[in-house]
Amino acid sequence: MDYQFKDIEQKWQLFWAENQTFKAEDNSTKPKYYVLDMFPYPSGAGLHVGHPLGYIASDIFARYKRLKGFNVLHPMGYDSFGLPAEQYAIQTGQHPALTTEANIATYRRQLDQIGFSFDWSREVRTSSPGYYKWTQWIFMQLFNSWYNKTADKAEGIDKLIAHFEQNGSAGINAVSDEEVLSFSADEWKALSHDEQQAELLKYRITYLRESTVNWCPALGTVLANDEVKDGFSERGGYPVEQKKMMQWSMRITAYAQRLLEGLDKIDWPEPLKEMQRNWIGKSVGASVRFPIDKSAHNAQLAIDYIEVFTTRVDTIFGVTLLVIAPEHELVASLTTPEQKGAIDAYIAQTKKKSELDRMADTKTVSGAFTGSYVLNPLNNEKVPIWIADYVLAGYGTGAVMAVPSGDQRDYLFAKHFDLPIVPIMDIQNIEIEADPTKDGLYINSDFINGLTYKEATAAVIAKLEELGAGKAKVNFRMRDAIFGRQRYWGEPVPVYFKDGLPYLIDESDLPLVLPEVDKYLPTESGEPPLGRATDWKYKGISEYELSTMPGWAGSSWYWYRYMDANNDKEFASEAAVKYWKDVDLYIGGSEHATGHLLYSRFWNKFLKDIGVVFEEEPFKKLINQGMIQGRSNFVYRLVKTDKFVSKNIFKNLLEYASLIKKGQVIQLFEDDINYDKLYNDNVYNEDDKTYFNYNGELLIQNLHVDVNIVTNDILDIQKFKKWRPEFTNSEFILEDGKYICGVEVEKMSKSKFNVVNPDDIIERYGADTLRMYEMFLGPLEQSKPWNTNGIEGVFKFLRKFWRLFHNDQWQFSVSGAEPSKAELKSLHKIIRKVEEDIDRFSFNTSVSSFMIAVNELTDLKSSNKAILQDMVVILSPYAPHICEELWTLLGNAAGTLSYAAYPKFNPSYLVEDEFAYPISINGKTKMNLNISLSLAPAEIEAFVLANADVQKYLDGKAPKKVIVVKGRIVNMVV
Numbered sequence: 001m002d003y004q005f006k007d008i009e010q011k012w013q014l015f016w017a018e019n020q021t022f023k024a025e026d027n028s029t030k031p032k033y034y035v036l037d038m039f040p041y042p043s044g045a046g047l048h049v050g051h052p053l054g055y056i057a058s059d060i061f062a063r064y065k066r067l068k069g070f071n072v073l074h075p076m077g078y079d080s081f082g083l084p085a086e087q088y089a090i091q092t093g094q095h096p097a098l099t100t101e102a103n104i105a106t107y108r109r110q111l112d113q114i115g116f117s118f119d120w121s122r123e124v125r126t127s128s129p130g131y132y133k134w135t136q137w138i139f140m141q142l143f144n145s146w147y148n149k150t151a152d153k154a155e156g157i158d159k160l161i162a163h164f165e166q167n168g169s170a171g172i173n174a175v176s177d178e179e180v181l182s183f184s185a186d187e188w189k190a191l192s193h194d195e196q197q198a199e200l201l202k203y204r205i206t207y208l209r210e211s212t213v214n215w216c217p218a219l220g221t222v223l224a225n226d227e228v229k230d231g232f233s234e235r236g237g238y239p240v241e242q243k244k245m246m247q248w249s250m251r252i253t254a255y256a257q258r259l260l261e262g263l264d265k266i267d268w269p270e271p272l273k274e275m276q277r278n279w280i281g282k283s284v285g286a287s288v289r290f291p292i293d294k295s296a297h298n299a300q301l302a303i304d305y306i307e308v309f310t311t312r313v314d315t316i317f318g319v320t321l322l323v324i325a326p327e328h329e330l331v332a333s334l335t336t337p338e339q340k341g342a343i344d345a346y347i348a349q350t351k352k353k354s355e356l357d358r359m360a361d362t363k364t365v366s367g368a369f370t371g372s373y374v375l376n377p378l379n380n381e382k383v384p385i386w387i388a389d390y391v392l393a394g395y396g397t398g399a400v401m402a403v404p405s406g407d408q409r410d411y412l413f414a415k416h417f418d419l420p421i422v423p424i425m426d427i428q429n430i431e432i433e434a435d436p437t438k439d440g441l442y443i444n445s446d447f448i449n450g451l452t453y454k455e456a457t458a459a460v461i462a463k464l465e466e467l468g469a470g471k472a473k474v475n476f477r478m479r480d481a482i483f484g485r486q487r488y489w490g491e492p493v494p495v496y497f498k499d500g501l502p503y504l505i506d507e508s509d510l511p512l513v514l515p516e517v518d519k520y521l522p523t524e525s526g527e528p529p530l531g532r533a534t535d536w537k538y539k540g541i542s543e544y545e546l547s548t549m550p551g552w553a554g555s556s557w558y559w560y561r562y563m564d565a566n567n568d569k570e571f572a573s574e575a576a577v578k579y580w581k582d583v584d585l586y587i588g589g590s591e592h593a594t595g596h597l598l599y600s601r602f603w604n605k606f607l608k609d610i611g612v613v614f615e616e617e618p619f620k621k622l623i624n625q626g627m628i629q630g631r632s633n634f635v636y637r638l639v640k641t642d643k644f645v646s647k648n649i650f651k652n653l654l655e656y657a658s659l660i661k662k663g664q665v666i667q668l669f670e671d672d673i674n675y676d677k678l679y680n681d682n683v684y685n686e687d688d689k690t691y692f693n694y695n696g697e698l699l700i701q702n703l704h705v706d707v708n709i710v711t712n713d714i715l716d717i718q719k720f721k722k723w724r725p726e727f728t729n730s731e732f733i734l735e736d737g738k739y740i741c742g743v744e745v746e747k748m749s750k751s752k753f754n755v756v757n758p759d760d761i762i763e764r765y766g767a768d769t770l771r772m773y774e775m776f777l778g779p780l781e782q783s784k785p786w787n788t789n790g791i792e793g794v795f796k797f798l799r800k801f802w803r804l805f806h807n808d809q810w811q812f813s814v815s816g817a818e819p820s821k822a823e824l825k826s827l828h829k830i831i832r833k834v835e836e837d838i839d840r841f842s843f844n845t846s847v848s849s850f851m852i853a854v855n856e857l858t859d860l861k862s863s864n865k866a867i868l869q870d871m872v873v874i875l876s877p878y879a880p881h882i883c884e885e886l887w888t889l890l891g892n893a894a895g896t897l898s899y900a901a902y903p904k905f906n907p908s909y910l911v912e913d914e915f916a917y918p919i920s921i922n923g924k925t926k927m928n929l930n931i932s933l934s935l936a937p938a939e940i941e942a943f944v945l946a947n948a949d950v951q952k953y954l955d956g957k958a959p960k961k962v963i964v965v966k967g968r969i970v971n972m973v974v
């Protein structure tokens with residue numbers, strides 16, 4: 001029977017599901033291997049062909065590792081909390097859980113159709129109460145911990161309390177808020193319970209504080225930086241402003257140094273590691289306190305100084321202004337009445353920008369003067385205080401000392417506002433920032449005049465310490481992570497409030513389940529949607545936290561839940577965690593570099609600190625798969641007509657105008673078009689893909705067309721007319737009877753009609769073809785365009801492979817004969833090649849090698865069972881369905897292919913012991929003859945002359961001379 005891929009694939013998908021073929025053992029004598037994919041958010045659109053790329057690669061590797069004798073854990077689940085489901089709920093009133101459930105059903109069907117070897121017995125969903133119970137439990141551990149800098153790890157808050165009770169705050173070396181109390185043991189005990197809890201909140205790893213956030217009024221929620229683009233929400237395009245709110249935060253900064261050091265111990269792409277290094281942003285410098293000038297306006301100000309961090313404290317004599325963030329807590333106090341209007345206007349303007357915009361906007365020069373001054377602590381010169389949006393309150397101290405002669409941005413700022421610029425170094429070009437690693441001579445102060453950069457830095461820090469005005473300091477650019485979202489569809493925070501202070505609910509009350517609400521919008525008074533819940537109070541008395549956790553909460557530990565997914569007593573048992581340890585291979589997108597991957601490493605280190613996991617880093621090796629881009633198709637509409645012109649008739653406007661001018665094609669535009677000018681002055685708008693004439697009149701418009709009604713760039717005109725009824729009566733100007741579409745590679749998206757549904761590919765060609773074709777498109781890490789045109793070749797390959805096992809009547813037929821040397825050579829070439837390719841994740845080159853091997857075996861008319869059975873095993877990670885079917889047809893037990901042994905490579909089969917000598921007579925090659933390479937020249941001559949075919953060419957004549965070049969040629973002169 002011919003290759004019936006539909007029946008075969010349905011059969012084996014059902015078999016794997018019923019027999020739980022890929023269920024991993026929790027303990028095994030085999031070595032463990034943990035293969036993980038970044039689990040998907042189940043959107044309503046389902047999968048397109050770009051989504052499975054990484055999953056196919058990880059599945060090939062997981063299947064290969066099983067064949068290599070490993071106990072493989074390869075799980076899958078869903079990151080199922082999130083904003084899209086909530087927005088749909090707001091629009092329709094349908095509970096997000098129902099939407100999410102329907103979307104998951106679609107994803108599961110599609111994933112099963114592709115034939116992944118997932119252990120579905122371990123499936124997780126972050127929105128399931130059984131799962132987020134343990135996310136809440138981790139939050140509670142974070143709340144009940146502080147970071148001991150001396151021990152360099154998190155410890156229980158009880159240990160901190162015990163220290164306070166015995167020693168007061170003396171000797172505490174902790175990561176904490178800037179403003180903490182100093183007290184003795186007796187003073188601590190004299191504090192009220194509420195006062196103690198308020199002080200402890202300054203040390204807890206998760207804590208409440210007022211933070212500047214991206215607030216979207218239309219969505220009624222805080223957005224992460226990556227959810228904001230150009231001042232608008234990525235979803236919906238609503239305005240986003242900066243707003244101060246009381247928010248939960250986590251002290252990821254406590255782990256900054258460990259997060260940096262850990263990057264040197266993991267096998268991740270270097271660009272991704274560099275992104276994390278830059279995000280963490282370690283800087284070595286000094287903290288400097290600039291005293292506030294308290295004359296006049298600031299006489300009653302409670303705070304005496306503004307603190308800044310600088311990596312160039314040696315340039316302190318060049319400071320001509322201090323710049324603080326517009327949202328800095330001192331702005332209102334520092335602003336004089338004369339400057340209030342300008343300051344208020346500037347703050348209002350800043351609120352319209354997201355933090356990302358402010359960080360990236362290096363060209364804009366804007367700011368406002370507060371009217372107040374600080375004093376330079378080393379020379380007492382007055383320094384004006386300005387606000388500017390390039391300074392962020394959450395970074396460092398929210399204030400910077402500006403040195404226009406040493407920094408490009410400070411220089412532009414000072415020039416724009418006509419502020420003084422004090423030279424500090426012998427710099428020839430002020431617009432070129434000085435290299436701080438090079439020594440230089442200072443010319444502005446006797447204090448450091450003539451010192452090198454290093455000497456000057458040390459001298460300034462020593463002087464600041466002497467004056468109590470500063471000290472050496474290591475700073476990190478990374479800020480604590482904001483952990484609250486004003487949304488409904490997220491994990492409830494297991495906290496209630498009493499007398500304005502937060503307390504954890506009892507662990508026995510977990511999970512704290514989302515309550516029912518009448519709407520998924522904020523309340524009329526501005527509270528988050530959970531404020532709509534009726535009688536939702538802890539123990540019927542205390543108010544719960546109304547914010548929910550952010551999307552990254554559930555994804556920051558999910559790989560541990562896979563280890564023990566059905567455990568209702570703990571997030572994962574010690575035995576399971578000790579056995580599986582960490583993820584050996586993680587595949588996912590680089591866009592998560594400074595989000596999920598950073599937070600996951602943070603939580604993993606914390607969980608290790610408290611003794612529930614045992615590895616410092618969660619993911620040993622990580623691969624970023626590239627993007628499969630869409631291959632868009634276009635039709636060309638002549639705007640002033642109801643005509644569409646095929647691509648090659650209308651390659652470009654110049655050529656077409658030229659043909660009209662010469663009278664070689666019909667005139668398709670109205671007569672009032674000046675074709676002479678058109679020929680000389682046409683314009684093509686790349687953004688809109690439209691053509692204009694010299695007057696700016698629209699002439700041709702490229703319209704995206706659904707790629708699913710295009711085959712090999714040929715448009716199905718009837719399907720197009722059904723798809724776009726407004727063009728039912730349009731005329732299509734063809735070439736050779738066909739309408740050829742234009743082509744362009746773009747991001748795959750519904751708006752460009754270039755989304756290819758894997759369901760359609762599987763229906764037409766099968767899942768094995770889809771799997772192999774996605775690998776065949778190019779290297780895993782690179783982006784590449786999808787082109788359905790090339791998929792036929794892979795399908796034909798699989799059919800040809802199937803044909804090897806069948807005779808001319810399509811009956812299964814294999815031979816038990818001894819394999820020939822040529823067959824063994826072909827087999828062992830592919831054994832070695834695929835093994836090497838998979839180990840270096842070069843899946844695309846394997847597909848090419850499979851095609852070559854099958855062509856060789858076809859040419860050899862190979863039907864040898866021993867050869868073909870090994871070929872089935874080698875190909876099975878790529879095309880598992882067809883291989884399972886052939887495995888059983890070969891007489892093996894059903895389903896055991898997944899745990900068969902990968903064939904061993906024997907290099908001796910690739911050693912060449914024969915050579916096909918060209919046999920030449922009088923300089924003309926007549927034939928090739930296989931001769932052993934072990935024969936001497938005389939023996940080769942005798943072997944050739946004894947050959948019957950050679951004698952026919954000699955026609956009974958004895959050669960006058962025989963020339964043998966060993967391993968090259970045999971030439972006879974007659």
